[in-house]
Amino acid sequence: MKKYFSFFRLRLVTGLQYRTAALTGVITQFFWGFMNIMVFHAFYKADPSAYPMTMEATAAYVWLQQAFLSFFGAWIEGEILYTISSGDLAYELCRPIHIYDMWFARSVASRLSKAILRCVPILVVAVFLPRGYGLGLPVSFPAFLCFLVSLTMGLLVMVALNMLVYGSCLYTISADGMRVLFASLSDFLAGQVIPLPFFPEKVQRILELNPWASMGNVPFRIYGGDLAGSEMLQAMVLQALWLVILAAAGRLLFAGGEKRTVIQGG
C-alpha cells in the first residue's frame, strides 16, 4: 500500500508546482461561473415555476462545479498516454507494482493537486457573493458530510472510468479516438454543461443511471439540498456500485493488456 501512496504523494507534489497554470485556471473558471449563473438567472426570471432547481441550489452547483472542475473534467491524463505511446511503459513494467493501482493513484493525485490549487480562491469568493449568485452554506451538517463522501466517490468513479481509456490504449497504441469519444460524451452526460435536472424528465431518468451521473451530479446537488433523503441514498449507492463495476472492468482490461503489450523499437 505504501508504494501506491508514495506515487500519490509524488504526483501531488509535482502537480503543486504548476502555479501559473493554476492562476490562469482560476481566472477562467471565475468568468465561466459568472457567465453560467447569469444565463441561469435569465431562465429563472422567464418562468420561475418551470425551473427545476432552486436558484440557490443552482448557484451552489455552478460554483462547486467550477471549484472542483479538475475532479470531473473530461480530460485524460496526457502523461499516462504518453507513457504508453512512447514506450516508457517498459520501465513501469519493470517495477514490482500493479500498473492499474499505480496509475489509479497517480490519476487521483493529479486531479486532486489541480483542485487544491484552484478550489480555495473560487470557494472563498463565491461564499461572499449575494444570495442566489453565490455559494450558500450547505443545507445541513449531515448533508455536508454526505457531500464530502459523495465528492470523494465521484472522483474515484471518474478515475476508474479514465482507467478504461488508458487500458484500451494498451491495445490500440493511439488513444486519440477513445479520447475524443470520452471527452465529448463525458461533459454532456455528467451534467457539466447543464445540470441533469434541466433535462426532460424521461431523458433525465435514463441519464441518471449512467456512470457519468455518479460523478459531480450527486455531490453538487446534495450540497444545495436538491438531492436529499432516500433519493440521495440511492444516488450514493449507485456511485459505489459504479465504482466497483468500473474498477473490476479496468483490472480485467489491464490484466489482458499487460500480457500482449509489445514495447516497440530498440
Place this chain on the structure above:
Amino acid sequence: MITMENVCKSYRIAKRNAGLAEAFRALFQKEYEEIHALKNISFTIRDGEMVGYIGPNGAGKSSTIKILSGILTPDSGQVTVDGRRLWNSHGGQPLRKHDRCSRIEHVRQIGVVFGQRSQLWWDVPVIDSFELLKDIYSISDSLYHNNLEELTELLNLGELLKTPTRQLSLGQRMRCEIAASLLHSPKILFLDEPTIGLDAVSKLAVRDFIKQLNQKHGTTVILTTHDMQDIEALASRIILIGKGQILMDGTLEDIRQGGENMDETLAELYRSYEI
C-alpha cells in the same frame, strides 16, 4: 544464473506500398508480414559474468533483454532467471500460474537501464524519484542510505540529486538513471545501450562504474551496445546475434582475430554472416 532455451518471438508488421490508392486499399485489406525477431535462442549466463550482447540494428537484442526483464512475452521457449521460471514452458503450453514466477516477483530482483528511455520524473528533483523507488522496492532505510551514499560517490552525483531531471544533461541523466536502477541492490543488471549519445568523459565514467560494480558486488551484467569500446572495456564474454539467431558465443579474442580496429572487424564479421 540465466538460461534461455529455444526462445522464439515474432512480430506482425503491417506493410503497404506508397501512395493514396495503396493507403485506401489498406483500409480494407491489410497485409502483414511476420518478422521472426528471435529464432530458437538458447544460452546460459553464470552468476557474476559480464556479457556483451551485440549485433546489428534489428538483430533481436532488445527483444531478448525485454523477455529477460519480464516485460515481453515470448511465443515459445523456456526462460529461467536465478531459478525463477518466467513465461511458458514445453511446446508452447502455458505453465500453470503457481509454477511460474509472476512479473512482480521477478522484477523485484533485477535492475534495468534502457538507454533510450527515462525512468526519472521529469519535473521534480532526481532525489524525489529515488525516494519513490525506495518505497516501490520496499528498500530498508539502512540499505537505501548505504546504496545512495555509495552510488553518489562512485557516479559523482552530489548536487545532481537536487536538480530537476529536465535540467540535466544527457550524461548527467544517464548516471542518475544507472543509480536509480541499482538502489535495490539487484543481483542482475540489464543495460540496453547505456552509453548511447554520451560524450567521452561520461562514457568512461559509466564504464568504470559498471566494472567496479561487477568486481565489488559480483553483479551479473548483460549489456547491449553498438560501441565496441564498451565491449572491450567491459565484456569478458560476447554473444553475437543476427537475424534472430546466435551466431557466435565467445570472448573478445575470438572477434579480435581479424585485426586491431574493432569496428572494422565487427563490420567484416557482420558481412561474413550476411546480416
